[in-house]
Amino acid sequence: xxxxxxxxxxxxxxxxxxxxxxxxxxxxxxxxxxxxxxxxxxxxxxxxxxxxxxxxxxxxxxxxxxxxxxxxxxxxxxxxxxxxxxxxxxxxxxxxxxxxxxxxxxxxxxxxxxxxxxxxxxxxxxxxxxxxxxxxxxxxxxxxxxxxxxxxxxxxxxxxxxxxxxxxxxxxxxxxxxxxxxxxxxxxxxxxxxxxxxxxxxxxxxxxxxxxxxxxxxxxxxxxxxxxxxxxxxxxxxxxxxxxxxxxxxxxxxxxxxxxxxxxxxxxxxxxxxxxxxxxxxxxxxxxxxxxxxxxxxx
Amino acid sequence: xxxxxxxxxxxxxxxxxxxxxxxxxxxxxxxxxxxxxxxxxxxxxxxxxxxxxxxxxxxxxxxxxxxxxxxxxxxxxxxxxxxxxxxxxxxxxxxxxxxxxxxxxxxxxxxxxxxxxxxxxxxxxxxxxxxxxxxxxxxxxxxxxxxxxxxxxxxxxxxxxxxxxxxxxxxxxxxxxxxxxxxxxxxxxxxxxxxxxxxxxxxxxxxxxxxxxxxxxxxxxxxxxxxxxxxxxxxxxxxxxxxxxxxxxxxxxxxxxxxxxxxxxxxxxxxxxxxxxxxxxxxxxxxxxxxxxxxxxxxxxxxxxxxxxxxxxxxxxxxxxxxxxxxxxxxxxxxxxxxxxxxxxxxxx
Numbered sequence: 001x002x003x004x005x006x007x008x009x010x011x012x013x014x015x016x017x018x019x020x021x022x023x024x025x026x027x028x029x030x031x032x033x034x035x036x037x038x039x040x041x042x043x044x045x046x047x048x049x050x051x052x053x054x055x056x057x058x059x060x061x062x063x064x065x066x067x068x069x070x071x072x073x074x075x076x077x078x079x080x081x082x083x084x085x086x087x088x089x090x091x092x093x094x095x096x097x098x099x100x101x102x103x104x105x106x107x108x109x110x111x112x113x114x115x116x117x118x119x120x121x122x123x124x125x126x127x128x129x130x131x132x133x134x135x136x137x138x139x140x141x142x143x144x145x146x147x148x149x150x151x152x153x154x155x156x157x158x159x160x161x162x163x164x165x166x167x168x169x170x171x172x173x174x175x176x177x178x179x180x181x182x183x184x185x186x187x188x189x190x191x192x193x194x195x196x197x198x199x200x201x202x203x204x205x206x207x208x209x210x211x212x213x214x215x216x217x218x219x220x221x222x223x224x225x226x227x228x229x230x231x232x233x234x235x236x237x238x239x240x241x242x243x244x245x246x247x248x249x250x251x252x253x254x255x256x257x258x259x260x261x262x263x264x265x266x267x268x269x270x271x272x273x274x275x276x277x278x279x280x281x282x283x284x285x286x287x288x289x290x291x292x293x294x295x296x297x298x299x
Numbered sequence: 300x301x302x303x304x305x306x307x308x309x310x311x312x313x314x315x316x317x318x319x320x321x322x323x324x325x326x327x328x329x330x331x332x333x334x335x336x337x338x339x340x341x342x343x344x345x346x347x348x349x350x351x352x353x354x355x356x357x358x359x360x361x362x363x364x365x366x367x368x369x370x371x372x373x374x375x376x377x378x379x380x381x382x383x384x385x386x387x388x389x390x391x392x393x394x395x396x397x398x399x400x401x402x403x404x405x406x407x408x409x410x411x412x413x414x415x416x417x418x419x420x421x422x423x424x425x426x427x428x429x430x431x432x433x434x435x436x437x438x439x440x441x442x443x444x445x446x447x448x449x450x451x452x453x454x455x456x457x458x459x460x461x462x463x464x465x466x467x468x469x470x471x472x473x474x475x476x477x478x479x480x481x482x483x484x485x486x487x488x489x490x491x492x493x494x495x496x497x498x499x500x501x502x503x504x505x506x507x508x509x510x511x512x513x514x515x516x517x518x519x520x521x522x523x524x525x526x527x528x529x530x531x532x533x534x535x536x537x538x539x540x541x542x543x544x545x546x547x548x549x550x551x552x553x554x555x556x557x558x559x560x561x562x563x564x565x566x567x568x569x570x571x572x573x574x575x576x577x578x579x580x581x582x583x584x585x586x587x588x589x590x591x592x593x594x595x596x597x598x599x600x601x602x603x604x605x606x607x608x609x610x611x612x613x614x615x616x617x618x619x620x621x622x623x624x625x626x627x628x629x630x631x632x633x634x635x636x637x638x639x640x641x642x643x644x645x646x647x648x
Contacts, residue, residue: 038427088619093427094368098574099618101370105567105611113604218563222438225431233425261442268435272418275432279422 009134016140017248019147024220025227025240027199033236034171034191040100043217044107049074049200050207054119070204071197078196082189112214119212154237226271232281239283309503313580313630334481342484348592349487350548353494355572355588357541363578365534366514371433372542372569374440377561379404379543380550384468389455397471404547405540412539416532437561444558464557471551571614577624586626
């Protein structure tokens with residue numbers, strides 16, 4: 001048997017796995033990293049994105065346009081959520097967790113009552129190609145590319161724009177940022193809205209690969225939250241990228257050998273072991289490591 | 300005896316006046332007399348509302364008194380229920396099979412909670428990680444139990460049953476006496492009262508004061524020389540066993556259990572009972588668990604699809620406008636009213 005196609009297939013599995021974790025966790029990490037709020041309605045925001053994409057797609061809008069549209073619908077929804085509810089829970093982590101969980105129950109059940117138990121699905125665009133004995137879906141490769149682009153875009157947003165500067169200032173010291181003229185409430189609304197929009201975008205992007213149903217958000221809950229827990233809150237984007245890679249490296253071989261459920265169980269154990277060694281996640285451990293090296297160089 | 304009374308009437312729960320205890324006694328008496336006044340069907344429903352209370356009490360202890368939030372306590376509910384089903388089902392005919400099932404179920408929930416708790420508490424993870432990992436655990440358990448359909452998934456003579464669940468789980472029995480119908484109702488009532496008074500003594504004890512101190516300030520408590528990790532771990536395991544107790548009573552009540560009992564919707568319920576009642580009072584959670592079970596059970600029995608929307612909105616409204624809990628707030632209003640009328644000497648020191 002030829003080795004090249006097998007290696008390529010493993011790489012493909014790993015890449016798509018990492019892209020899935022990254023996309024599932026994307027909106028969540030933006031909100032957690034900037035606002036220290038865990039949004040348990042994350043899965044439902046992804047559901048809103050997927051629903052928007054599905055409904056507009058079946059109304060005749062081109063797929064890519066409907067994906068972009070779902071970003072804005074979810075972002076608008078996130079802004080309303082922040083203004084009405086989340087705003088009152090800054091600094092109360094557990095309260096925010098519980099209230100967003102209530103929101104998620106209402107949204108999930110509301111979607112069931114409003115849209116019925118399922119929507120017609122979107123066919124996977126892009127077709128597939130094969131190499132050796134393995135066939136690959138072009139769409140998943142595009143998703144890997146989009147994940148890389150999103151990482152770049154977020155890096156640009158937080159390092160090269162006035163919003164990014166003000167948001168980082170607010171994150172580091174809200175009081176000081178406020179006294180320097182940053183409108184922190186607006187920054188919070190914008191950030192939550194951005195996180196919600198990204199969740200909607202991920203939901204729309206993943207919509208062709210899953211069943212569109214009111215409780216579809218639930219299937220993203222476990223992977224998204226494990227990614228966030230493993231990544232940690234010290235540097236969320238780097239943490240999410242690193243933990244997506246680690247988790248995909250755990251899940252891909254175990255899932256291939258023992259089936260996808262064992263892969264998911266392995267994820268939970270990997271998360272428990274990783275937080276036992278690095279209680280603040282990979283990103284904090286990385287940061288410590290680099291700080292130590294930088295300190296050593298200075299001496 | 301004096302220490303027991305002292306512990307029960309300590310300051311860590313609402314309701315310490317003589318009027319309160321008279322009211323409490325009247326309510327217990329009404330519950331004792333209830334079966335003589337109504338149909339077996341209603342008694343069975345009320346048993347269901349009662350049997351969920353230990354789960355709510357476990358949440359109150361863990362979240363309200365110790366400051367640790369778990370979204371996955373239904374996992375221990377489910378583990379105890381399934382293990383009871385397996386053990387008691389395999390020992391059917393043996394008069395002490397159900398008792399062995401109860402012991403096995405409680406031990407199994409304590410064991411899983413112990414391992415899980417070791418990882419999270421001894422790693423000193425941040426506060427928000429525990430609810431998320433407990434939620435993931437219960438979702439995994441649901442997925443696992445859901446795919447156990449078919450004959451290859453059997454333990455001894457008991458089928459796990461996939462999404463259809465495990466059926467034909469035996470009643471609880473002690474020797475030759477089988478608890479079903481009215482006797483099961485009294486069993487539930489007894490368990491609820493025992494759990495309530497036991498926990499009320501616990502939270503008023505030294506141990507209880509230390510766990511409240513941990514909730515208030517972990518670092519300061521640790522600097523006083525207490526091992527906060529061990530105490531959080533003990534509370535976590537204890538509350539998991541309370542959840543397990545509810546799970547045991549649940550399978551003994553309905554004689555079946557399905558994986559949806561450990562699903563996301565069920566996982567939300569104990570958190571909602573605790574939040575709506577007011578997490579800092581055991582009695583408030585008892586009341587709200589009973590009342591909300593009554594509401595959800597009645598709504599879903601009527602086929603009302605809005606049940607989860609109503610319960611979810613109730614949670615959001617409570618968190619927004621009554622962050623200390625609706626029952627606690629009402630109790631404080633009542634307390635203030637009676638205190639105004641009573642002499643100042645009746646006030647607690």
